[in-house]
Amino acid sequence: MTIKQRQWQLYYLGYYGGGIDGIWGAQSKAAAVRFQKEHALDADGIFGPLTIAKSMEIIKTIQKEITDGKIAIDGLAGQETKDATAQWQRENGLTPDGIAGAETRSKMLQLPAPEGDDWWSGIQYFSRKEFACKCGRYCNGYPAQMQRGIVELADRARGELKGAGFVSSGLRCSRHNANVGGVSDSRHLTGKAVDLRIEGKSARQTLAWAQRQPEVRYAYAIDTSFVHMDIE
Ligand SMILES: [Zn+2]
């Protein structure tokens, strides 16, 4: 990767405000350090292979989100990606500067619920993001929509069992599902399943609760704390 491209990566992600001049000076180095610190990389200010890979991974995720078939999903920041980002920002009520900084990135990851999904505001203990596909590379996190019934079930489990709730798996894209050994018709693919742990409760206790809920189609203990539950 050329120095100019490295500067583009940092500039596009909101870490670098200097010129794209191909000179790795103090400003470039400081920007690289900031990026590395925020992403648990060795903060050496050298934009080496691991840092390059991380920046490309993040930019790919963004490109998948903003592409309308016109930009390459290559993980490389450039004018086209910047323009497409500005367009996305315009459509999502952000300042269209084309820079995928922290605000833009966080908005992308917690995409506003599509219309007709305002029931999410009635969910007390979970956010939409907690149910996103956790593959981190094959999809944008939302290969499908979570179904209201299963999210309300998880919310009720959290309320009635009185412990913090942790979702280890909600939505899954098909590649992630295959990677984690899910069956090919898993209800995680269609937003009708959740793998949930309630703090302070064993899987047996959570499972017993799940089995008393009328809408549960199938539930089982995954290990000593997590329980899979799904609905029709
Ligand atoms: Zn996925």
Ligand SMILES: [Zn+2]
């Ligand atoms: Zn499951």
